[in-house]
Structures are given as structure tokens and as C-alpha cells.
Amino acid sequence: MALKLKQLAHVCIFARDVEETRRFYEDVLGMKTVFNFTREGHLFGFYLDAGNRTFVEVFENASAEYSGKNQINHLCLEVEDLEEAVAHIRTQGIEPTAPKKGVDETWQAWIDDPNGVKIELFQYTDASVQFTGGDVEADW
Secondary structure, three states, rough: OOOOOOOOEEEEEOOHHHHHHHHHHHHHHEEEEEEEEOOOOEEEEEEEEEOEEEEEEEOOOOOOOOOOOOOOOOEEOOOOOOHHHHHHHOOOOOOOOOOOOOOOOOOOOOEEOOOOOEEEEEEOOOOHHHHHOOOOOOOO
């Protein structure tokens, strides 16, 4: 009997500063805190709603360091309108990469959270291979 997966439940990241991280995900990306993790009255983490029963889980870790060799390469958030998302993020003093169409026929732009976690902002197209299938040749 095969395991029947429904969807990604959450991605967990470490944060050097939980409040700065919360501000980024709430103010820049528009996510809402669902609940907090506390221990002896001290906030040490929280869950953010990423839509459709998916979440980003954040835990305090003052010594967290991120690099291209870390366990989490990036998290990807689907947006309705990439140009609008990029414009909003710029109003928050953050400069995303220019939107470009990937080899999978989806639009993408990139930012980093305050901890250095890479975030891909994603907008599907009618030609997105995620829906049409087939193989694509990577250009990176």
C-alpha cells in the first residue's frame, strides 16, 4: 500500500530574530500568524498561514546560519500576480530579482528573508509544465 500524500503541510525555518522574521513574513509577504509557540511565557516560534492548509513554521535559533549548502534550499510561494507582488515588496525596502520566466514556463522572482532563507515567488501560466507535463532542459 502506497503512502497517499495530499500536499506540503509546512516548511520549517530557523530565525535569529523571531520578531524581525514575523514582521517580514507578515508585512512583506502578507502572511498571517496562526499561532505562537511559547515556553515558560517566552515566544520561541510561530506558524504562518501560506494558504490552502500550508504553513511556514518558524523557530528561534540565534546561531542559525544559511548558505547555499544548507538543508533548506528555498521555499516557494505561489502568488496571483507576480508584478504586483514585486511592487509591494519594493515598498517594504526590499529589492527582489527581476521577474523572469523559468524553463518550466512559470514566472518567478526571488528575495531573502531576514535570516538568509531564499524565497521564490511563483506565478503559474497556462503553459506551466507543472500542469502540461513533459521534460524541460535546465538552463542553470
